[in-house]
Amino acid sequence: MPVKITDVKCAVIGRNPVIRIVTDQGISGYAQAESGKTNVKPLIPYYKPYLLGEDARNVGRIMQKIRRIGAMKPWGSPVSSIEIALWDVAGQATGLPVYELLGGKIRERVCAYGNSENNSPVFSPRSPQECAEMAAKTKEAKEGFKLVKMPVGFHSSPMMNAIPNEWYGQHWTGRNFPYMDRGVMTKRGLDYVVSCVEAIKKVLGDDIDLACDCGPGWVPKDAIRFARAVEPYHLAWLEDLITGDYTPYPNARVFKEVKDNTETPIHTGEELYLRENCTDLIEMQAVDVLGPDPEDVGGIAELKWIGEYADLHGIQMAPHGIFDGVFGVAAQVHLGAAMGQNYISFEYAKGQPDWWYEIVDGLPNPIVKDGYIDVWDKPGLGITFNVRAAKAHLAEEDRDFFE
Numbered sequence: 001m002p003v004k005i006t007d008v009k010c011a012v013i014g015r016n017p018v019i020r021i022v023t024d025q026g027i028s029g030y031a032q033a034e035s036g037k038t039n040v041k042p043l044i045p046y047y048k049p050y051l052l053g054e055d056a057r058n059v060g061r062i063m064q065k066i067r068r069i070g071a072m073k074p075w076g077s078p079v080s081s082i083e084i085a086l087w088d089v090a091g092q093a094t095g096l097p098v099y100e101l102l103g104g105k106i107r108e109r110v111c112a113y114g115n116s117e118n119n120s121p122v123f124s125p126r127s128p129q130e131c132a133e134m135a136a137k138t139k140e141a142k143e144g145f146k147l148v149k150m151p152v153g154f155h156s157s158p159m160m161n162a163i164p165n166e167w168y169g170q171h172w173t174g175r176n177f178p179y180m181d182r183g184v185m186t187k188r189g190l191d192y193v194v195s196c197v198e199a200i201k202k203v204l205g206d207d208i209d210l211a212c213d214c215g216p217g218w219v220p221k222d223a224i225r226f227a228r229a230v231e232p233y234h235l236a237w238l239e240d241l242i243t244g245d246y247t248p249y250p251n252a253r254v255f256k257e258v259k260d261n262t263e264t265p266i267h268t269g270e271e272l273y274l275r276e277n278c279t280d281l282i283e284m285q286a287v288d289v290l291g292p293d294p295e296d297v298g299g300i301a302e303l304k305w306i307g308e309y310a311d312l313h314g315i316q317m318a319p320h321g322i323f324d325g326v327f328g329v330a331a332q333v334h335l336g337a338a339m340g341q342n343y344i345s346f347e348y349a350k351g352q353p354d355w356w357y358e359i360v361d362g363l364p365n366p367i368v369k370d371g372y373i374d375v376w377d378k379p380g381l382g383i384t385f386n387v388r389a390a391k392a393h394l395a396e397e398d399r400d401f402f403e
């Protein structure tokens with residue numbers, strides 16, 4: 001029997017936009033967008049006419065209609081979240097977990113990596129000592145992460161402006177200049193960033209692997225010098241050295257120059273929207289690891305396809321997801337279960353604030369054990385809202401979200 005879409009809604013719960021696809025069969029599909037993406041909610045009504053009356057099980061057909069109407073981060077978010085919510089409906093309608101619809105289970109448990117930005121009171125470390133403190137906090141996290149990521153270089157503006165003469169260029173201060181610092185580093189500056197990595201690795205030891213979120217903003221030669229200098233630490237990857245967060249293009253040729261000149265794996269991709277924007281990076285073998293975010297790239301089936309294509313080119317996958325919320329974690333678990341053998345891990349998101357864990361049913365407790373999540377088998381994404389508890393957190397303008 002068709003499962004016709006009768007409404008598409010969006011409410012901001014906590015800081016995360018939440019998408020609800022309503023159907024005539026009493027099934028609702030949910031997904032989240034990354035926290036703080038205030039652009040999502042006003043855009044959802046724009047996509048609604050493309051969905052109304054469609055059978056929600058025809059995810060591919062609906063995506064053909066709307067995937068063209070999006071762009072790089074943050075403008076791929078509405079389409080991506082709709083895609084994930086559609087899979088949630090399709091899974092519930094067929095009685096199958098979403099990973100079955102994506103091709104079936106490759107693995108029984110999925111590796112989740114932690115980000116110090118989610119585990120420490122300090123968001124952006126300034127000094128080797130602050131780096132060491134953040135690393136210790138992340139190491140102590142109850143999730144028992146085997147792989148963690150920390151911000152260094154231009155991804156941590158305080159670090160790049162902590163000592164005199166660290167780099168040449170304009171420092172853009174304040175919250176309204178996202179990741180805009182860029183330029184050539186001095187020897188002193190580059191050595192300082194290396195000393196921060198050294199301090200982190202000293203705390204983590206060999207039991208926990210380290211990835212560093214580094215930019216964007218490095219010039220190619222500094223990126224190469226840095227990647228070579230940290231080779232002894234056997235890092236999992238260096239992320240976004242050249243382009244990345246809120247850069248509306250991936251600069252594949254420059255990434256390739258960096259990647260070809262170091263043993264340290266090079267990673268990018270969280271801003272990417274659609275497979276079409278990944279082809280240069282993949283076909284030129286410009287990076288070692290690709291990390292699109294399911295809530296930005298066009299959804300989980302889109303990311304699965306990119307992963308398969310990357311595998312043909314010797315590229316590994318480690319999807320981004322730090323602020324994707326608990327529905328984002330559910331989407332990543334189903335996706336991760338079905339990804340090929342070039343899959344490493346996904347970036348774990350927390351429910352923030354903590355009451356998120358009280359308004360959602362179906363999550364295991366604990367969610368992450370020794371750095372891994374056991375894949376669950378309930379239909380759809382396998383989690384849903386405890387409507388009574390969730391209603392208490394709806395804003396006045398979203399009062400009818402669950403109706």
Ligand SMILES: [Mg+2]
Binds near residue numbers: 240244245270
């Ligand atoms: Mg990043």
